[in-house]
Amino acid sequence: MLSSKLEVLVDFGDKPEPQLLEKTLSELKLRDGIHEAVFKDGAIMVETSLPSTEVLDVVTKTSGKRAVLQGFGETQSAVAMISSQSCCKANVMGVIRFQQSEEGxxxxxxxxxxxxxxxxxxxxxxxxxxxxxxxxxxxxHYNPYGSPHGGPEDPQDRRHAGDLGNIVADENGRATFRILDNVLKVWDIVGRSVAVTEKKDDLGRGSSPSSRVDGDSGTPIACGIIARSAGIFQNPKRICACDGVVVWDERDRPIAGKGRRRDTGDAGDKDSCCRKETQKKPCCKV
Known part of the structure; x- marks a missing residue:
């Protein structure tokens, strides 16, 4: 299976403790789907066919330190920060990273x-x-070929280019995934958006009239804009100048809104936000 290279920053302090670093690297190398793990330029470089979240979980549990993904892929990469875009709706949020392999x-x-x-x-x-x-x-859906809705395994004349199929949430409501797609190209989707829908996608094989339009998957419940992102060892950032959040703290803070900043946070609260949204959209349920 196609592998990706990850640059993982770990909060080891000024100098990693040799035994703890070796323990972390050894644990990574023991995992199926991890092909290489080395400490380089102050970060752990991992080559893997596993979802990046699984790699971060291994690093965090083994080292007992905070870890963040600093770079993804060696070639052209992109990222989308997914959220509900509404304080009235369920708090769905996450990150999707895209990597374009050279010929794959x-x-x-x-x-x-x-x-x-x-x-x-x-x-x-x-x-x-x-x-x-x-x-x-x-x-x-992104559909440059004018095709009907389909599934990710369908050829481009029988699916929208943007049809990536389904993701599966576990018993805690978390979906972790790694999808390989032969139709989409990263340079075609930067500046567009990616969305998660409320229901399962029937991949264009259902009996509903909407099956050939959107897989009868319902409305988007979370979405985000796809932007270019750094590959491995291309991002020197350790602190975000816009909000003062140190890179280690980013996993513990919301993507945006109250609680993001290092100070007291944004003015207002969820209730006031929802009241304002309800005034704009009477159909919004508080």
Whole structure:
């Protein structure tokens, strides 16, 4: 299976303790799906066919230290921060990273929390990177070939290019996935959006009229704009100048909104936010 290279920063301090570093590297090398793990330029470089979240979990549990993914892939990469785009709805959020291999498939590597326990949800790339009305303004599925809706295993004339199939949430409502796709290219999707739907995608094989449109998967419950991102050893950032969040703290803080900043956070709270949203959209249920 196609592997990806990850740059994992671990909060070892000024100088890693040799025994702890060796223990972490050894544990990584023992895992099926991890082909290489070395300490290089202050970070652990991992070559793996596993989802990046699984690699981070191994590093965190073995080292007892905080760990973050600093770089993904050696060639062209992109990332989307997924959220519900609404304080009235369920708090679904996560990250999806895209890597374009030179002559092979696109890799979509993600982890999304806040889904219904033990459920399936459609995953699609959409035409527009417009979040002015939340997930309602991202347009239809990315479909440059004018094809009907289908599944990720279908040829491009029998699927939208943006049809990535389904992701599976575990009993805690987390979906961790690594999808290989032979139709999408990362340079075609930067600036567009990716969305998770409320229901399972029937891959265009259902009896509903909407099956050949969107797989009868319902409306998007979380979405985000796809932007270019750093490959391994291309991002020197250790602190975000815009909000003062140290790189180690990012896993413990919301992607945006109250609680993101190092100070007291943004003004207002969820209730006031939801009241404002309800005034704009009477159909929004508080």
């Amino acid at each position: 498939p696109l890799v979509a590597d993600g982890s999304i929390d806040g889904l219904s326990p033990s459920s399936l949800h459609g995953l699609h790339v959409h035409d527009a990177g417009d979040l002015s009305q939340g997930c309602e303004s991202i347009g239809g």
